[in-house]
Amino acid sequence: MKIQHLAAIAIASLSISAAFAQAKPEDQIKYRQSAMTVTARSVGVLSAMAKGDLPFNKELAQRHASTIADLSDLPLTAGAYGPGTDKGAPTKADPKIWSEADKFKAAFDKFSTSARSLPAAAGDLNSLKTALADLGKTCKGCHDDYRMK
Amino acid sequence: MKIQHLAAIAIASLSISAAFAQAKPEDQIKYRQSAMTVTARSVGVLSAMAKGDLPFNKELAQRHASTIADLSDLPLTAGAYGPGTDKGAPTKADPKIWSEADKFKAAFDKFSTSARSLPAAAGDLNSLKTALADLGKTCKGCHDDYRMK
Numbered sequence: 459m460k461i462q463h464l465a466a467i468a469i470a471s472l473s474i475s476a477a478f479a480q481a482k483p484e485d486q487i488k489y490r491q492s493a494m495t496v497t498a499r500s501v502g503v504l505s506a507m508a509k510g511d512l513p514f515n516k517e518l519a520q521r522h523a524s525t526i527a528d529l530s531d532l533p534l535t536a537g538a539y540g541p542g543t544d545k546g547a548p549t550k551a552d553p554k555i556w557s558e559a560d561k562f563k564a565a566f567d568k569f570s571t572s573a574r575s576l577p578a579a580a581g582d583l584n585s586l587k588t589a590l591a592d593l594g595k596t597c598k599g600c601h602d603d604y605r606m607k
Numbered sequence: 608m609k610i611q612h613l614a615a616i617a618i619a620s621l622s623i624s625a626a627f628a629q630a631k632p633e634d635q636i637k638y639r640q641s642a643m644t645v646t647a648r649s650v651g652v653l654s655a656m657a658k659g660d661l662p663f664n665k666e667l668a669q670r671h672a673s674t675i676a677d678l679s680d681l682p683l684t685a686g687a688y689g690p691g692t693d694k695g696a697p698t699k700a701d702p703k704i705w706s707e708a709d710k711f712k713a714a715f716d717k718f719s720t721s722a723r724s725l726p727a728a729a730g731d732l733n734s735l736k737t738a739l740a741d742l743g744k745t746c747k748g749c750h751d752d753y754r755m756k
Contacts, residue, residue, distance in 0.1 A: 489648055492641035496678065499638055499685065521677065528674040529645065536648065 483546025490533035491549070500525045501593070504576075507583065508590050514583045523576035523586075526593075530573035534566045550606045562604055569596040632695025639682035640698070649674045650742070653725075656732065657739050663732040672725035672735075675742075679722035683715045699755045711753055718745040 481489075500522035506512035507519055533539065539562075544551055555562045572593045579589035630638075649671035655661035656668055682688065688711075693700055704711045721742045728738035 488644060492644035495638060495641035496645055496681070499681075524673070525677040525681070528670065528677055532645070532648075532674070 481540075483540070483543040486538040486540055486543045487547040487549050487551075489536065490538040490551075493529045493533045493538075497526050497529050501590075501597075504580070504586065504590055508587045514586075516581055519580040519586060520577055523580035527573045527576055531566060531570040534563065552604045552606045555604050558603075562600075565596075565600040565604065569593070569600055572596045630689075632689075632692040635687040635689055635692045636696040636698050636700075638685065639687040639700075642678045642682045642687075646675050646678050650739075650746075653729070653735065653739055657736045663735075665730055668729040668735060669726055672729035676722045676725055680715060680719040683712065701753045701755045704753050707752075711749075714745075714749040714752065718742070718749055721745045 503512065503522045504519060504526075507514045539551065539555055541556070543549070544553055544556065572589070573596075576586075576589050576593065579585040652661065652671045653668060653675075656663045688700065688704055690705070692698070693702055693705065721738070722745075725735075725738050725742065728734040
């Protein structure tokens with residue numbers, strides 16, 4: 459994607475995230491948790507294929523990989539971690555999300571980058587296994603620091 | 608997509624949905640509501656572009672269109688409307704979902720078909736407006752009959 463396009467998306471995303479960041483904390487919390495719930499299930503389907511618990515099916519794998527990739531940065535770029543959303547509804551969001559905002563963003567970006575490599579990797583079981591292992595590390599990397607027990 | 612591939616996806620999906628249908632009602636309810644929450648926000652972004660409340664941005668529009676398309680049939684094909692999931696957690700799922708299962712599936716398919724046309728339409732503001740209006744009818748069509756007030 460051209461740099462001008464990335465810049466345009468970034469600017470548009472800022473407008474959207476600014477608007478969403480004005481949404482009630484419980485709505486922001488609900489949105490980000492919803493994205494994670496949907497993602498978790500798609501990761502589960504791919505993991506089952508990787509482990510052999512489910513027959514590998516290329517179209518289905520690419521479908522779930524695409525789901526994970528699409529959702530991967532939405533919680534952050536949608537502004538669903540706005541100020542004050544460490545409360546307002548049950549949430550495991552660690553306060554470091556806000557006190558270390560740059561590091562949180564870096565961890566999220568690692569996840570999102572890894573997620574975006576999934577659709578191409580999902581065409582083949584072996585490349586899927588490799589991409590999934592990489593994705594898992596990025597999930598863990600963020601959760602270890604930013605999701606409370 | 609070749610018919611053999613569609614058949615293979617259908618078979619794989621049945622295995623997955625059978626597995627998920629054994630998940631606790633509250634988990635099925637949570638999954639389908641999560642998919643709807645994420646979808647609603649992406650529809651909101653596209654609607655804002657269609658109304659001119661947000662500048663049209665092709666990549667962002669295609670991103671959100673892709674999100675809607677990917678999620679569109681997952682609640683149903685994932686088996687998240689399994690038997691007994693009219694209860695177990697707060698849900699607006701109408702009992703007709705189970706008493707008129709074929710009609711419910713038909714309504715869901717209409718939505719999913721419309722959703723899948725979104726990514727291509729999202730490249731241009733005028734075609735996006737048209738596709739979005741069509742999508743809205745399918746949302747309403749299902750909600751009128753199968754989502755309680």
